[in-house]
Amino acid sequence: MNIKFQESNNLKAKADENNLGFGQYFTDYMLTMDYTNEKGWHNAQIIPYGPLSLSPASFVLHYAQEVFEGMKAYRTPNDNIQLFRPEMNARRLQSSCERLCIPKIPENVFLEAVNALLKVEKDWVPHVDGTSLYIRPFIFSTEETVGLHAAGNFKFVIILSPVGNYYPEGVNPVKIYVEDKLVRASKGGTGFTKCGGNYAASMLAQVQAQEKGYTQVLWLDGEKRKYVEEVGSMNALFKIDGKIYTSPIDGTVLPGVTRDSCIKLLKSWGYEVAEEHFSIDFLMEAGRNGKLEEAFGTGTAAVISPIGELFYKGETVIINNFKTGEVTQKLYDTLTDIQWGKTEDPFNWIKKL
Structure with missing residues (x-):
């Protein structure tokens, strides 16, 4: 898969790894890919993290045609970065897509996209014990219409967020x-x-x-x-x-x-x-x-x-x-x-x- 890279001119300071919370900070880059009935999935690119441009008539805003996943990247004691059963997330995303009438992303394409973004953002995987880099892939319909039908235009996006404990209580009841x-x-x-x-x-x-x-x-x-x-x-x-x-x-x-x-x-x-x-x-x-x-x-x-x-x-x-x-x-x-x-x-x- 050919993934284009657009370099950012405004890199962020890394968040305090001892006070990350959950889902509060986002990395410098995100991955996007487009779908049309004519071209299928195409135009994969890693671009600076920022707002997405949407028509007020975008299908997802009216009919909620979207799916997502949640996974993590971990830094090991010897400074390697690894994923936990990512193929299961790829397959579950396909299952969600099928139920929501969204074109599936092939497992190998999904995994390649996740890995490509992680290689660019590997310095964002936190080092403090118990922290990780949360990975949020999602797909939504961008078709510009308020007519209810099977949409034909979609966008796939992956964003990354360094995180600590999900619950403020930590690992407590x-x-x-x-x-x-x-x-x-x-x-x-x-x-x-x-x-x-x-x-x-x-x-x-x-x-x-x-x-x-x-x-x-x-x-x-x-x-x-x-x-x-x-x-x-x-x-x-x-x-x-x-x-x-x-x-x-x-x-x-x-x-x-x-x-x-x-x-x-x-x-x-x-x-x-x-x-x-x-x-x-x-x-x-x-x-x-x-x-x-x-x-x-x-x-x-x-x-x-x-x-x-x-x-x-x-x-x-x-x-x-x-x-x-x-x-x-x-x-x-x-x-x-x-x-x-x-x-x-x-x-x-x-x-x-």
Whole structure:
């Protein structure tokens, strides 16, 4: 793939790596690529980070035809830069594109684009322990029309952001509000994709939960409001009486890269993992009788986020005395050690830049 490079005349000062927050700073360059029905994907270029020019009639502004991904680059102790299972992000983006009627980007083109931008911006991958360079690829329709039809013009963009912890709490238990009225996703919808509409639809519940003092929302299924699905920005796993439970990937839950990695690790350690539908009543009862031993969310942004409290219909359940559980901590330590190159990668997950 031919990628043009436009040099910036105004490079930024690097952000303080000890105070990065999440998604607050952006690097000097971004990658863009265009799509038309006539040319397909073309005009790949790395250009200075800056505003995108859009018509007020751009299709995405009216009909929300867009998808995105989230991944990270890590700096190892010997100063190498590496990615964690990037091929899974490439394939998930293709799946999202298919559902949203967006032309797919071939896996090899996606990976080449990510690597090309990282090579230009490698100095932005932070050095401080626990930090990383967040990678946000996204695609949106640029077609200039307010007529509803299958659009034919799109833009692919990759931006980069040096980040610290996703949650201000760090790797400490969070309080979760179980939402039993609003719906995030339903069968036949877009719940399994990474599209902005899913997240926009979840914001009201998120705001209401935060007003009550909760960090995140745990969603139930859209039909019966009975079965546990996922947390707003993470998949969710629960250790009940020694067994790990998590919702299946069958159309309403995002197929998370970190989720899949945790399941593979847990199975390699001898844990039984049930990817099946289970009810919120089952979960709360396990909390009441002490069988809910650990709970945690998984995602690229937060990696592992322990859950210390669940609130559902006026009842509060405290998990593991609001402390990070042994399995939760082991998963976090193992995953992050692999991602930052501090330990062996037995699954061949790492791809070096």
